[in-house]
Amino acid sequence: MTTVARRRPRAPRSPRGAFRSAVRSATRAVRGIAPIWLILAAAVALVVWRDPAFAEPHSLMAFLKRGAPLIILALGQLFVIVAGDLDLSVGALVTACVVIAARLGAGDPARTWWVICLLVAFGLLVGVVNGLVTAVLRVPSFITTLGTMLVLNGAVFLWTGGSPTGSLADNLRRLGRGSIPDVPVVGQLPYAVIAAALAVAVGYLLLRRTHFGSQIFATGGGPRTAWLSGVDTVRIRVGTFVVSALSGVAAAVLLAGFAGLSANAGDGYEFQAISAVVFGGAVLGGGRGRISAAVGGALTLLVLFTLLNLLGFAKPLRDTVQGFMIIGAAVFTAYRLRRPR
Amino acid sequence: MTAVAGLLIRRPRIGRHQSSWPVWLVLALVFGASWIVVNGAGGDFVTTRNLQNIALRSVALGLVAIGQTLVVLAGSLDMSVAYTVSMSAIATSVVMDGRPDRMVLGVAAALAVGAAVGLTNGLVIAGLGVNAFIATFGVSLIVRGALNATFDNVAGSVPAGFQTLGYGAVGGIPVGVLLLAGVVAAAWYLMHRARFGYHVYAVGGNLESARLSGISTLRVLVAVHVLCGVCAALSGVFLASRLGAGSPWVGPQGGYDLESIAAVVLGGVALGGGRGRLLGTIGSVLMLAVVDSVFNHFEANSFLRTLVRGVIIVGAVALYARRGDRAQQPPS
């Protein structure tokens, strides 16, 4: 968001000078790229080395399709983190949405659209509750959202009597599973990928190009100042939780498509979303963050998971890797913030 | 680094702080209300057995909460307690492996595990300067992954003799409760009579001041995290004794992370550190146990319990978080 005004270097007067200044501007360009992209590139390179088929269009698309829910969730979480909070309830919300869709939809395609509307409304409700409890009742967001997680888990299974009932309608599942055939270059373009791309675009516009977005940065970076300057911090924070919850609903719809109905649909997604955003470079504590953090972080996480799979690591070790990643990212950020002494 | 928990705590602390209802008063009220509810429904609340149950229910959470109190007083936070509990429970039962001659070794292994986790937490937070939430969250993920990858079920077993810890009683008081009481006493002495405790309050109150007065903030923070890890480990040992064996989900299933922090907040310790007393935590642990026993009495559906637990915790923290806040605050 800030650019330091740079003066153009004078035209070099000798070939050696020209070379040196070319190197200098190249280094500057590289250093200007957010580190996450570099890490992503390295990770992708590793995966392709182990499995060259990965780089083929159809497997890339499949990869992106499976990763779309995380990308969307990471975007939602980014909003919350920039405002200085955390949303640990998204995983439970995803599970809840999938279970609700199955139970209410009961496999009937005609119901799908109003079921989706209901899910959106539900997401709104959860987001508003999270936001109000955190901002008005002043409960620290991690406690609020852990509580919401418990409530969601308890409530949903209470309602279905312990395990998910009903089934997911086909047209609902098509949203997550289906794709547009015969697209040039990539072949099959999954709806999920389109959805993710749309989410990135909307997220970017919302965060960077609206008053709402700038107020989020203000609320996170200087809550008291923002308040004194007329920002309605309650409204902003509620708004970010709503964005996060809606991202959960969207992710749930996609997941319902290719993962199907299960009681663990959303398990662990909140950790992954937070890991993605932190690893991508957003600073906890608010006021800082870029869309690239969410998207880059999510993609990197997904590629790393693929790499782990290829290398034969057991699934639970994903958690361990995530743990190291976020600590590593935090150490790196702490070091960078601390360096001028 | 009182801002270590600063991610979560947005209100600047102000001078004027009236004391809220002491947690003991609330405990008494909750106890009274439960009595009425249970007896009104035809049961009998105040029986030795019920009281013993309540006390036992408090042990596991209480041990963890004591450790968490120390950490929070120092201005930090520990989100890894749940998995530390799991890991030490597993360590206990795996090392003991049903053999009575290995009891001491098993306990030692568990405590060592807890101390190791605490040491890691402390070093990452105080040495590397990482935010406490992220650091302990990350560590919990690491442990979670390691545990789930190695054990997918109950592991090892505990010899019958060891189960005295979980089930035995001395003079009517369950052994577990005696253990808790011992730990509370030790912690109380540490915090209010030993120099270390004074330094913990200082580090939590104002990190810079503590440093300028010559206190090694690194050592204090690492020490409280190690102590928290050991307390969580003790809880794991106790649970292993109760359950007969440890498993990876023991910790998270008990909700020890959220509940221990809630207990600390309800007990009057400010999340920013430097303020509050240990005994308040015990009061809130007892209160949560009383509520839990009421649920048990009515044999409530476990999902309902989860739901209500969530509401109670958030609601209670909300109530307690409002005290001492003045209108001068931004609504954040």
Added chain:
Amino acid sequence: MRHITKRFFGTVVLDDVSLDCLPAEVHAIVGENGAGKSTLMKIIGGEYRPDEGTVLLDGEPVRLQQPRQALDLGISMIHQEFTLLPHRNVAENVMLGREPRRGRWRRGVDRRSMEVTTAGLLAELGLDAISPKTLVRQLSVAQQQGVEIAKALSYRPRILVMDEPTAALTPAEVGALFARIRILVARGLTVLYISHRLTEIFDLAHRVTVLKDGRRVDTLDVADTSADDLVPLMVGRAGLAGLAVRHADPATIGPVRLSVRDGAAPGLHGIDLDVRAGEIVGVAGLDGSGRTELAHALAGAAPLRSGAIEVDGRRRRLGSPRAAIRAGIGSLTADRKSEGLVLPLSAADNSLLTVRAFGRVRRSANRALLTGLAGQVGLSVDALRRDVRVLSGGNQQKVVLAKWLVARAGIYVFDEPTRGIDVGAKAVIHRLMRDLADGGAAILMISSDLPEVIGVSDRIVVMCAGGIAGELPADASEESIMILATRARVPA
């Protein structure tokens, strides 16, 4: 100290500064904000390490890595910002880190001995009214400062560094403190005394060193010099002329824009105040006189409990900052960093805060708006794009001002407008204030800097103990202000 050089962020903060301190002297350090005084002192205190140069104690070089080392070597520091723990009692604070041991393993704390020692220390300073068992947050600001001093002296230092120790003290308390310092100095203590208050320096110090822009300008014997000689050394220009701003022509003062009647709140009572268009009303008073509460009430951060506020003739209830902003009030608070600016953001984003909060301006119009603003406050457009953190204090204040200009505030409440800003930028801010007033704004200026209050205001209101003690014309003397400010002092 010899040839001390220190760099921060690549800027040279101290450049080849050498300083000698003799035993049994009070050596004052003066200079503008940013001259490097605090940095130099922090090096002596062991908090910072010099990039070049050495610190010598009794002729022997010492390498101070930690504050504790400095303490052990006999160097004790009293900081400007309080380092006390509010929720611990006096004894615990004073003896922090050195609690007397007890018990078989010597790990316990001997509380009684701690309290006795603390009581003794307090008595030495004439502060026996304070009980060692009181919680620090229950003490007044002045008492807390007393505890800080007791704590510093309890290390029995050979060198005592004091950074603006009298900011919150009444003249009587300052007198007591100086008496104590003189006794200690007579016994061999060296005191390094940083202050902006030249009168104190001439009262207490033996020698004075002037720092300017990180360099030592000169060291003089106090007996051989005067304030008029010192100031030019500090600011590089003669006299305090820079501070004087033309006052409003009475004819241009318009109708009352802000009016408070019988305002009351915690810490305030019976506030009756009028501010007219075109005038700058200065508010003077000591710490705790209620000025901050007044500022907060007008900003909407702490509404009045009773009383009426009228803005431009309309009765308004300033129940929240948004309400105050809608009423046209812009508040520049004393604490720029946590209440005036969002530090991670750029200056441009900061100035657009209010605009975005109310959604008044379309994003496309931003650039033009910013260029206009930049011109108005005297910031380059380039500077606007930078992170507000790296700007100087003066420029930061300009950004805060820009924020309210954009919000079209008609009434400005400045709380310590030039605190932490060097003399050159001070003059710019004052000029901006005057321009604003000339443009029809009504300005209320709260300040602890008496020359500023006198130089800039058209009228001076003096507060004391939560109420208005009196009003003085623009040419009042500092003494008359202080008399009103301390008059109705409630016995502690």
